[in-house]
Amino acid sequence: xxxxxxxxxxxxxxxxxxxxxLLWEAAIHVGLLTFTYLPPPSDxxxxxxxxxxxxxxxxxxxxxxxxxxxxxxxxxxxxxxxxALLGLFRPLWRYSMASVEALRALPVVAFVPIAVLLYGFTKxxxxxxxxxxxVWPILLNTFAGxxxxxxxxxxxxxxLGLGRAAAFWKLQLPAATPAIMVGLRxxxxxxxxxxxxxxxxGNPAGLGFALVQAGQALQPEQMFAYVVVIGVSGIVLNxxxxxxxxxxxxxxMAAAGDAA
Amino acid sequence: xxxHADQKSAAVPSFTCENLQVTLVGAAGANVIxxxxxxxxxxxxxxxxxxxxxxxxxxxxxxxxxxxEKSGGTVRSADAPVEGPPADVVTVFQDYSHSLxxxxxxxxxxxLGIESKLTKPECAERVAEALTMVGLQESADEYPWRLSGGxxxxxxxxxALAMRPSVLLMDEPFGALDAMTKASLQDQLQxxxxxxxxxxxxxxxxxxxxxxLSHRVLVLEGRPAHVGLDLAIGLPSPRxxxxxxxxxxxxxxxxxVYEAMGHGKRHA
Ligand SMILES: Nc1ncnc2c1ncn2[C@@H]1O[C@H](COP(=O)(O)OP(=O)(O)OP(=O)(O)O)[C@@H](O)[C@H]1O
Ligand SMILES: [Mg+2]
Numbered sequence: 001x002x003x004x005x006x007x008x009x010x011x012x013x014x015x016x017x018x019x020x021x022l023l024w025e026a027a028i029h030v031g032l033l034t035f036t037y038l039p040p041p042s043d044x045x046x047x048x049x050x051x052x053x054x055x056x057x058x059x060x061x062x063x064x065x066x067x068x069x070x071x072x073x074x075x076x077x078x079x080x081x082x083x084a085l086l087g088l089f090r091p092l093w094r095y096s097m098a099s100v101e102a103l104r105a106l107p108v109v110a111f112v113p114i115a116v117l118l119y120g121f122t123k124x125x126x127x128x129x130x131x132x133x134x135v136w137p138i139l140l141n142t143f144a145g146x147x148x149x150x151x152x153x154x155x156x157x158x159x160l161g162l163g164r165a166a167a168f169w170k171l172q173l174p175a176a177t178p179a180i181m182v183g184l185r186x187x188x189x190x191x192x193x194x195x196x197x198x199x200x201x202g203n204p205a206g207l208g209f210a211l212v213q214a215g216q217a218l219q220p221e222q223m224f225a226y227v228v229v230i231g232v233s234g235i236v237l238n239x240x241x242x243x244x245x246x247x248x249x250x251x252x253m254a255a256a257g258d259a260a
Numbered sequence: 261x262x263x264h265a266d267q268k269s270a271a272v273p274s275f276t277c278e279n280l281q282v283t284l285v286g287a288a289g290a291n292v293i294x295x296x297x298x299x300x301x302x303x304x305x306x307x308x309x310x311x312x313x314x315x316x317x318x319x320x321x322x323x324x325x326x327x328x329e330k331s332g333g334t335v336r337s338a339d340a341p342v343e344g345p346p347a348d349v350v351t352v353f354q355d356y357s358h359s360l361x362x363x364x365x366x367x368x369x370x371x372l373g374i375e376s377k378l379t380k381p382e383c384a385e386r387v388a389e390a391l392t393m394v395g396l397q398e399s400a401d402e403y404p405w406r407l408s409g410g411x412x413x414x415x416x417x418x419x420a421l422a423m424r425p426s427v428l429l430m431d432e433p434f435g436a437l438d439a440m441t442k443a444s445l446q447d448q449l450q451x452x453x454x455x456x457x458x459x460x461x462x463x464x465x466x467x468x469x470x471x472x473l474s475h476r477v478l479v480l481e482g483r484p485a486h487v488g489l490d491l492a493i494g495l496p497s498p499r500x501x502x503x504x505x506x507x508x509x510x511x512x513x514x515x516x517v518y519e520a521m522g523h524g525k526r527h528a
Contacts, residue, residue, distance in 0.1 A: 174363050
């Protein structure tokens with residue numbers, strides 16, 4: 001896995017980022033950029049190590065990521081099984097399509113105050129919000145993947161005498177795996193975003209709240225440090241998920257043109 | 261090598277169609293594609309179906325394989341009416357790239373139909389045997405989409421053979437292959453068919469291939485199509501790509517089929 005990540009590091013891309021940071025640093029020292037609260041990258045690095053030494057960063061990071069990932073895991077279980085059921089039984093979809101569309105169209109952020117009312121200022125509230133947000137892309141992608149089974153493969157199943165259950169496990173579900181993975185990835189990033197929102201406007205904890213707090217305390221170095229941490233953890237989560245998927249669903253992922 | 265075609269009485273034909281009619285609904289409405297088809301395929305027989313493009317060869321094969329409903333007449337497989345794919349009848353599709361599971365290795369593709377019916381060692385043995393028959397032992401762990409077209413088609417044939425069916429239905433299985441690969445697959449199929457005594461219904465648009473491989477050649481004709489020519493091919497077996505194709509009997513039979521397909525006279 002380490003080898004894999006090393007191969008994925010894009011040298012030119014990294015050089016561009018380094019150059020941009022240097023330019024930013026220089027522009028502030030030369031006086032080209034003069035916002036009161038825009039710190040140069042070196043100050044942000046200081047803010048970062050400050051947060052790290054007090055242990056605040058680790059604590060907040062753990063709080064937010066564990067809430068986001070728990071919510072996402074619940075969403076994965078609910079979304080994949082509900083999507084699979086809807087894909088298997090047509091009448092079920094006809095009954096529930098309108099409700100799914102209506103709920104999905106409702107901006108998830110509007111759901112945060114409701115969750116606060118129901119669950120109070122708790123970590124459970126964050127998890128519920130993250131789960132609710134992530135469930136839709138997972139459900140809809142699973143459903144689409146299940147329905148998208150090639151007619152020919154369906155016939156292959158008939159001809160080889162696969163029953164309904166065998167056709168589900170051996171044909172439909174594996175054929176839907178790439179689509180399910182798309183849903184899971186979308187769901188993961190959405191659950192992180194909504195966990196942060198829930199912390200900013202609801203539960204006063206974790207990275208989201210720390211970010212707002214640093215801003216109110218006029219500590220831009222810390223604020224930027226948090227922003228960087230949030231960005232990087234999003235990338236890391238996605239990379240880990242893809243690495244796991246490539247390991248577990250080797251054939252499916254390779255066949256879908258995602259060979260590692 | 262086990263002979264498994266005549267487990268049931270040899271007297272019961274593999275297929276009987278009486279006055280078969282098939283109607284397909286297309287953009288322009290319902291179309292009668294096949295009408296008045298009377299057909300008997302004996303056990304262990306190798307029957308080829310020829311006919312112009314769009315005449316209904318695939319449709320006929322799909323009806324025999326239980327993948328397409330008829331609109332009239334009767335179709336029986338062994339002694340039961342065909343309603344859905346019969347248990348010991350396996351179809352080999354023309355579009356091999358869509359018929360294999362891209363996420364399974366060659367070995368696991370071949371195992372698909374038997375893995376839940378046999379113990380692991382039995383299944384592994386069957387798969388190995390089927391792969392040997394089509395000469396693919398070496399590629400067993402490869403993914404099918406990494407193989408050439410001819411190899412993919414052989415995987416599909418191996419998967420069918422692993423089922424030990426009493427009937428193989430093949431829809432232009434060698435249609436997309438080059439002449440060399442085609443000839444070698446024809447001979448492999450010929451050998452396997454003789455070895456196992458499997459009944460084969462073989463759709464093709466290649467007249468030479470039909471005459472070379474078959475015990476009997478059918479030509480579909482007209483619109484809706486009926487069986488225009490039903491010609492017994494009495495060539496001795498095993499056949500050989502060079503000597504059989506040079507024999508006067510072969511040439512005479514080929515001549516008759518070309519005529520039935522409407523070739524020859526116009527260009528004279
Ligand atoms: N799903 C379908 N719905 C309606 N009409 C169809 C359908 N499939 C095929 N047909 C029509 O049925 C006729 C016979 O088709 P079929 O595929 O059996 O021909 P074929 O003899 O196999 O031709 P080819 O040699 O080109 O494969 C064609 O005229 C075609 O237009
Ligand atoms: Mg056809």
